[in-house]
Amino acid sequence: MIATVSLNPSIDVRYSLPVFQIGQIHRAASIDKTAGGKGLNVSRVLSQLGMKVSCTGFLGGKNGEWIADRLQDSMLENRFIPIKGETRSCLAILTEDGQTEILEQGPYISEDERKLFLEIYDSILEEADYIVASGSLPTGLEQSFYQLLADRAKQKGRYFLLDTSGIGLAQGIQGKPFLIKPNKEEFCKLIGKSHIELDEMMEYAQEICKNGVEYLLLSMGKEGALLVSKSRILKADIPVIKAMNPVGSGDSMLAGFTFAHSKEYSLEEVLKWACACGMSNAASEKTGSINPLEVQQFINLIKVVEI
Numbered sequence: 001m002i003a004t005v006s007l008n009p010s011i012d013v014r015y016s017l018p019v020f021q022i023g024q025i026h027r028a029a030s031i032d033k034t035a036g037g038k039g040l041n042v043s044r045v046l047s048q049l050g051m052k053v054s055c056t057g058f059l060g061g062k063n064g065e066w067i068a069d070r071l072q073d074s075m076l077e078n079r080f081i082p083i084k085g086e087t088r089s090c091l092a093i094l095t096e097d098g099q100t101e102i103l104e105q106g107p108y109i110s111e112d113e114r115k116l117f118l119e120i121y122d123s124i125l126e127e128a129d130y131i132v133a134s135g136s137l138p139t140g141l142e143q144s145f146y147q148l149l150a151d152r153a154k155q156k157g158r159y160f161l162l163d164t165s166g167i168g169l170a171q172g173i174q175g176k177p178f179l180i181k182p183n184k185e186e187f188c189k190l191i192g193k194s195h196i197e198l199d200e201m202m203e204y205a206q207e208i209c210k211n212g213v214e215y216l217l218l219s220m221g222k223e224g225a226l227l228v229s230k231s232r233i234l235k236a237d238i239p240v241i242k243a244m245n246p247v248g249s250g251d252s253m254l255a256g257f258t259f260a261h262s263k264e265y266s267l268e269e270v271l272k273w274a275c276a277c278g279m280s281n282a283a284s285e286k287t288g289s290i291n292p293l294e295v296q297q298f299i300n301l302i303k304v305v306e307i
């Protein structure tokens with residue numbers, strides 16, 4: 001079984017508009033509402049790949065109820081902790097020129113809610129082989145919370161995969177997760193650089209792996225991805241596709257990696273699955289959604305080379 005951790009989920013609302021102008025009134029012809037936050041995107045894609053997924057984290061208020069209903073629709077097991085605060089919603093405005101996002105901070109997590117979560121987390125560790133933790137930390141939790149989760153998972157011999165950014169990632173790495181998946185921008189932030197060439201990126205990534213992270217999956221949007229361990233570097237070159245909505249591609253990539261790794265595929269195949277799932281999400285209008293047949297087609301077009 002695979003468990004996903006979404007500490008700060010959200011209802012993601014997306015408006016598609018021809019143009020977006022500050023200070024003007026806009027009428028949205030197309031509205032998309034999903035149970036989101038990165039962890040729930042990962043969960044849906046894993047489920048589309050046929051995996052049994054258990055989801056945990058914090059849910060509260062009417063927004064939390066709405067998300068719980070969507071979990072049921074997607075046949076995802078609900079192991080969320082009910083909280084006093086209201087689960088957030090986040091807004092994305094999509095135009096031909098790009099995407100504007102407004103992200104709420106999310107509810108405060110009390111000490112009692114934190115304690116209850118850790119109890120559920122420990123019981124999940126008895127059953128799940130993989131723990132995939134994604135997204136930002138809500139207020140109330142310490143910045144080293146992911147490190148704590150990684151430590152506990154490792155003590156139980158579980159794979160702990162972490163996809164977050166900023167201080168949560170910098171601290172989470174101290175727990176030596178099995179995998180981290182920064183995109184280029186998040187990676188630059190992690191190592192404190194504003195811009196970085198590919199060679200340098202590989203050096204830094206390997207340094208992180210030498211300090212205890214088993215794999216670093218560095219996603220580079222339409223330029224593909226690198227999969228780095230302390231002894232190997234694989235680079236995936238991907239074909240050009242028509243991207244409809246790349247939001248959630250990193251989450252779909254993480255789902256693809258977890259699926260393929262759990263099937264004990266070769267590292268080259270695992271990287272292809274990861275990229276193909278990211279691509280299939282980008283090719284779809286929906287956020288955190290893939291087409292398994294398309295994934296198979298993309299896999300055949302991806303080239304992986306050892307560097």
Ligand code: ADP
Nearest residue numbers: 183219220221222224243249250275278279282
């Ligand atoms: P994130 O969503 O975390 O920022 P990326 O944008 O790097 O992650 O995307 C993750 C993966 O999804 C990429 O490595 C690639 O395989 C695929 N992908 C994302 N955007 C595109 C795109 N425009 N064209 C083709 N593949 C894409």
